[in-house]
Amino acid sequence: MPEPMTIGVDIGGTKVAAGLVDASGEITRKSRVPMIAQDTAEAALECVKAAIDEIFAAVPEARAAVKGIGICSPGPLDPFRGVILNPPNLTCWRNFPLAAEIERTFGVPARVDNDANAAGLAEAIWGSGVGHTNVFFTIVGTGIGNGIVFDKKIYYGRTGSAGEGGHVTINYEGPVCGCGKHGCIEAYASGPNIAKRAQAKLRAGAKSRILALAGSVEAVRTEHVGEAFGEGDAVAGEVLAETARLLTIWLGSIVDLLEPDVMVMGGGVAQLMSSFFAKMSADLPTWAINKRAGEIPLVLARYGNEAGIAGAAALLKQ
Amino acid sequence: MPEPMTIGVDIGGTKVAAGLVDASGEITRKSRVPMIAQDTAEAALECVKAAIDEIFAAVPEARAAVKGIGICSPGPLDPFRGVILNPPNLTCWRNFPLAAEIERTFGVPARVDNDANAAGLAEAIWGSGVGHTNVFFTIVGTGIGNGIVFDKKIYYGRTGSAGEGGHVTINYEGPVCGCGKHGCIEAYASGPNIAKRAQAKLRAGAKSRILALAGSVEAVRTEHVGEAFGEGDAVAGEVLAETARLLTIWLGSIVDLLEPDVMVMGGGVAQLMSSFFAKMSADLPTWAINKRAGEIPLVLARYGNEAGIAGAAALLKQ
Numbered sequence: 001m002p003e004p005m006t007i008g009v010d011i012g013g014t015k016v017a018a019g020l021v022d023a024s025g026e027i028t029r030k031s032r033v034p035m036i037a038q039d040t041a042e043a044a045l046e047c048v049k050a051a052i053d054e055i056f057a058a059v060p061e062a063r064a065a066v067k068g069i070g071i072c073s074p075g076p077l078d079p080f081r082g083v084i085l086n087p088p089n090l091t092c093w094r095n096f097p098l099a100a101e102i103e104r105t106f107g108v109p110a111r112v113d114n115d116a117n118a119a120g121l122a123e124a125i126w127g128s129g130v131g132h133t134n135v136f137f138t139i140v141g142t143g144i145g146n147g148i149v150f151d152k153k154i155y156y157g158r159t160g161s162a163g164e165g166g167h168v169t170i171n172y173e174g175p176v177c178g179c180g181k182h183g184c185i186e187a188y189a190s191g192p193n194i195a196k197r198a199q200a201k202l203r204a205g206a207k208s209r210i211l212a213l214a215g216s217v218e219a220v221r222t223e224h225v226g227e228a229f230g231e232g233d234a235v236a237g238e239v240l241a242e243t244a245r246l247l248t249i250w251l252g253s254i255v256d257l258l259e260p261d262v263m264v265m266g267g268g269v270a271q272l273m274s275s276f277f278a279k280m281s282a283d284l285p286t287w288a289i290n291k292r293a294g295e296i297p298l299v300l301a302r303y304g305n306e307a308g309i310a311g312a313a314a315l316l317k318q
Numbered sequence: 319m320p321e322p323m324t325i326g327v328d329i330g331g332t333k334v335a336a337g338l339v340d341a342s343g344e345i346t347r348k349s350r351v352p353m354i355a356q357d358t359a360e361a362a363l364e365c366v367k368a369a370i371d372e373i374f375a376a377v378p379e380a381r382a383a384v385k386g387i388g389i390c391s392p393g394p395l396d397p398f399r400g401v402i403l404n405p406p407n408l409t410c411w412r413n414f415p416l417a418a419e420i421e422r423t424f425g426v427p428a429r430v431d432n433d434a435n436a437a438g439l440a441e442a443i444w445g446s447g448v449g450h451t452n453v454f455f456t457i458v459g460t461g462i463g464n465g466i467v468f469d470k471k472i473y474y475g476r477t478g479s480a481g482e483g484g485h486v487t488i489n490y491e492g493p494v495c496g497c498g499k500h501g502c503i504e505a506y507a508s509g510p511n512i513a514k515r516a517q518a519k520l521r522a523g524a525k526s527r528i529l530a531l532a533g534s535v536e537a538v539r540t541e542h543v544g545e546a547f548g549e550g551d552a553v554a555g556e557v558l559a560e561t562a563r564l565l566t567i568w569l570g571s572i573v574d575l576l577e578p579d580v581m582v583m584g585g586g587v588a589q590l591m592s593s594f595f596a597k598m599s600a601d602l603p604t605w606a607i608n609k610r611a612g613e614i615p616l617v618l619a620r621y622g623n624e625a626g627i628a629g630a631a632a633l634l635k636q
Binding site for chain 1: 468473476477481483489490491497499501564574575576578579605606607608610
């Protein structure tokens with residue numbers, strides 16, 4: 001009998017990526033198809049099916065081995081029923097029963113969730129959270145999201161909307177977040193907002209390599225800040241040190257509320273911030289009444305770009 | 319066979335209260351002894367035993383019916399081992415195995431926890447949280463603490479220190495909290511800090527009944543604010559409306575992170591704030607990206623002054 005496998009599918013704005021994932025969380029085969037035909041719900045579904053079919057075509061023995069298919073999809077969605085509700089970036093799916101459609105087509109159980117929940121679960125089961133009961137996963141990229149995983153199970157909350165810790169406000173008089181609230185950690189420390197804080201420094205006259213790398217103040221992205229930081233640029237160092245401080249303030253509140261066993265950080269900005277993790281851990285007791293806050297490991301996620309695929313596959317392991 | 323009962327013991331700064339609690343959470347008999355002899359660990363323990371003995375003396379059939387004894391104690395403490403670590407207000411107990419001592423003396427299982435965890439559990443099992451899976455309990459009094467109860471079990475975190483949501487900061491540039499952090503919700507909305515904000519208004523020249531009730535600005539306590547509010551005083555109304563707003567901001571973050579099924583509020587200040595609960599629920603979606611945040615019931619706790627006794631008894635029901 002072949003080793004049981006799962007397929008993880010990651011639906012992005014422009015492509016669908018799928019992967020065959022083994023029992024240790026290794027992605028042994030990948031596929032990728034463009035997410036083009038989005039006029040109708042069926043056309044978008046065909047893209048998802050195509051990515052899965054490509055895996056089966058490349059690895060025929062996967063037909064028998066695959067015991068389930070997990071999908072990371074743009075939300076909002078209902079993870080309990082596997083229904084995509086009304087995603088702003090995928091308007092053709094409205095109350096679309098994605099899990100049921102995939103189950104019907106491929107004859108195996110299917111699960112649907114958002115990227116932060118799924119990636120957090122993958123870290124808890126296969127990644128940097130292994131060996132810990134209460135895993136607090138943070139994805140820092142265009143936004144900030146969380147996967148709260150207790151005992152290898154995603155904590156969902158009342159309607160499946162828990163884990164939006166990116167919108168915990170650290171300053172109710174702070175900058176307006178994309179969500180409309182003030183001072184959410186996302187409004188300070190997401191990729192675009194790190195870039196925005198760098199831009200503000202440049203506009204205020206700071207001399208930095210960031211400007212040369214980006215070409216113009218308007219063109220500054222987090223990548224330029226990261227690159228300048230790698231070259232020893234002081235302004236970039238300041239921007240990231242501030243980001244680390246703001247994330248520490250936020251994590252201090254999380255620790256006082258939830259005292260997780262481990263804090264795992266993933267997403268595009270996490271790698272960049274990881275050089276500050278030791279300092280953040282050292283400073284954490286300043287921003288937590290929990291004097292042992294510094295003992296809680298703060299670690300980089302195992303999965304980088306493949307977090308969506310691994311996370312989707314992990315959904316079948318709950 | 320008699321109905322199984324539990325005894326709940328609430329250790330305060332100046333007294334020990336105990337109660338006989340039936341299977342529905344009703345407190346059928348109470349005792350109260352002064353907490354005087356605190357020179358030695360043994361003397362303090364004797365006060366606890368005396369409160370329990372008084373129950374057994376008054377209700378002889380309780381000897382057979384009582385299946386366990388729970389205790390709310392000043393912390394920090396280790397709820398897993400039932401050990402009191404080093405309470406600042408009860409210095410004679412250092413690494414004191416309170417649960418083991420009580421078990422040895424009375425021959426039934428004993429559990430120890432802090433007041434917020436215990437009271438939250440009592441609300442989940444017997445009180446305003448009944449029928450809900452994820453209960454977020456807040457005690458607002460001298461401080462602000464939480465009991466996070468999932469599936470009728472206290473969520474403890476790594477070392478038993480979870481549930482300190484009173485120290486979630488809502489403004490990292492805000493007033494210094496007793497804990498040393500800035501802008502904790504406790505630094506705004508605990509009883510003493512509500513009084514402090516009222517005092518600031520009076521010092522700034524506000525005319526209010528609060529002053530006449532308290533006698534002097536320095537003597538203002540939350541009770542005076544509450545009394546003036548009851549008499550229709552505008553300044554008291556402002557202070558409490560601001561408190562409600564700050565609590566709403568804080569609850570918005572809690573909802574985005576945890577999306578509980580119910581939010582229960584207890585403690586000395588909760589009753590006073592309860593006239594703002596409807597407004598807080600209505601405003602909650604402004605401070606949560608969860609647009610259904612307003613659907614989550616925000617309710618007053620069942621237990622008032624007896625929360626410690628009921629909570630302690632509930633510890634045996636986990």
